[in-house]
Amino acid sequence: MSELFDLIVIGGGPGGYVAALRASQLGLRVAVVESTHLGGICLNWGCIPTKALLRSSEIHHQLHNLSAFGFSAGNVSFDLEKIVGRSRAIARQMGRGIGHLLKKAKVPTYDGFAKLNGREGEAHRVDISKDGQAVVTLKAPHVIFATGARARQLPGLETDGKLVWSAREAMTPKELPKRLLVIGSGAIGIEFASFYRNMGSEVTIAEVADRILIAEDPEISAAARKSFEKQGMQIITGAKVGPLNKGENEVSTTIESAAGKVDLTVDRVICAVGIVGNVENLGLEGTKVQVDRTHIITDEFCRTGETGIYAIGDVAGAPWLAHKASHEGIICVEKIAGRSPEPLHALNVPGCTYSRPQIASVGLSEEKAIAAGHKVKVGRFPFIGNGKAVAMGETEGMVKTVFDAKTGELLGAHMIGAEVTEMIQGYVIARTGELTEAELMETVFPHPTISETMHEATLSAFDGALHI
Template sequence: MNYDIIVIGSGPGGYVTAIRAGGVASKMSKGIEFLMKKNKIDVILGTAKVQKGKKVSVTDKDGKVTEYTGTHIILATGARSRELPNLPQDGKKVIGYRQALSLPEQPKSMIVVGSGAIGVEFADFYNTMGTKVTVVEFLPNIVPVEDEEISKHLEKSLKKSGIDIMTNASVESVDTSGEGVKATVKTAKGNIVLEADILLSAVGIAANIENIGLEEVGIQTDKGKVLVNEWYETSVPGYYAIGDIIPTQALAHVASAEGITCVEKIKGMHVEKIDYGNIPGCTYCHPEVASVGLTEKQAKEKGYELKVGKFPLSASGKATANGNTDGFIKVIFDAKYGEWLGCHMIGEGVTDMVAEAVVARKLETTGHEIIKSIHPHPTVSEAIMEAAAAAYGEVIHI
């Protein structure tokens, strides 16, 4: 069979790419399968491998191999939990994030190695259910990509909720010979042994690029990622790659945007390149964390003179009424031109508020324009305006 576009993969990058290639759908709630049918997309179940000549061979569950030809081949095979040599996953006592989603029973205790978004989200989830959780982080701060003040506040909040957190620490080895696991943890004060029912390895992801034919076709990779140009074409014309398998932020919304951009470029549409400096990041724990742009440290390192403003949610009438005052909004502006360099939030519902900063930065909005944009009262979102006002010494409510 011959196709105009073949997409390998059906995650957030793959299915969105396929839909954009077929026409955009409006009702996501009815399921991806419905969307595929609506957009006249053939879904072929099996294991795919790219071939030379813009061909894809698919092996089904019975071992039957069928070959398909496409004018354009898009790789969207995603990623999996990264395994470290000293933390081999057996899927039972030492697990990755996929197993953490479907454990047969709730563990009484858990060690979480890594405190990025995945590690923190699972630590918070299991802690909320009553599991005793210990987080081990190699770096000095949890959620290390976030602004340092956000990191410190989140650590304080998670500890208050009952989670034990060890930073500047690393798991050297794991013993699974007994009923549970024993993890030897290296700290500044020496090695200690932690015991738990289960150890969750959340130390990042590894791209799914093995055994999909890259070497045979001649598609270049580097450090476990597929190399692409600015329009996501690989080193071999007609073959493209998007999402977690290329060296960009491994986020669902990034993969979706890349897929749409890739297809629109293929179709000859006028396309704007993705601004990877304006990608929002969200961590769905309690309290939530959301951010976009530069951290204060990054902005200083780039040589900017800054105006930084913060507004505590404890001063927000709506947050107080909701009973969720844990957190704050932090905004960072360039003192010279007023450019909105970064926005960092921690608190209930902030993952729904960060889009304001994303859009404003896209439109090159300045600090004073945010201050003069009337926000509704009472809402938590007006804390963004208040934080901007604080940056310029104009705040009223604190």
């Protein structure tokens, strides 16, 4: 049995399902193949459920700091099972929503694993199997791989689901670990560190690089470290961890750094040391698709070296972000449909970390802008100078802007503080629209809002900040 489509999307995560929905809108007959759950890792075991957990931890923090707002409460406690249950229920709700959207768009979904199996004329054959048994063969001239990625495993630091957790176990703890080691300080590691610290765990972060949040501007990275250490986290950079010595219900290890050796015993370890693309068993052998370090090589329109084969999202490389995957899906499908989409500009893709405080950025850091040959003007504005931030009790934070001194181009924007993940889109629009400092200066920001710090940081770059 075989069925013919215009497009087959392999993977139902934020790249795959968005690509399928857009293809349906453009009149293509499209099918989605998903082996596990619609919404992918992001919706089920990443972006969405972690934000639900972080929201609970923020409330926990606020409940223990009520006096600043004139309140008091006694016997404050939490039910970890209910906190985790709420997170899982939200993930299920969102997953059902994806299924509804695909059904509404008349996009059939196939449950199973997909594998290329040659061509029949212009059409690629895609065999679908489930539990080792053949289910159906689909055919289409266009196939998009949106197979995502999984956590990287390092020798000696492998996750075991009990003492050494991956993100999945870290999202569904049966009990709160009193002592926790987080290996890796990217967005995933920092968010888990923030959640568990807010909930009362003793947290140590070990990072092999010389600073945490290596993808961020060094000034923002330093501000984040200062804040996290003020909260009680122990942070070790330039760290070499291992081996992990597992006991019955605890793990001991030695962490070496320039500061010396630290002997550490913890209840649990979270390993967040990067990802690898899901490129195995896709039938890429014998095709012109090229794979480099577990990621499929594509051009600016997500095309591989094999005609009619495309790749989007995490499996196609950095930045490994859900919104990047979704946008690539739209670009890819519009190109297939004969439209003329703009290629994705990676420097216009924002990055967000939902810790306390939040961190967000887009474009070049000051350091990278200078390295790229730009003469720069840099603006900074602290939250302490913003009326809304002071009223909210959220004075910890800052906004930093980097402009080209000659052209006024916004090269980058970097933010740390309350709600910056909601505000960064303003700078993303500015970069996408190729606005300069002139348009940003002329923009009227509403008062009182924390977003006024964005205006002030722009003015600051050109010696015009008003409230500092």
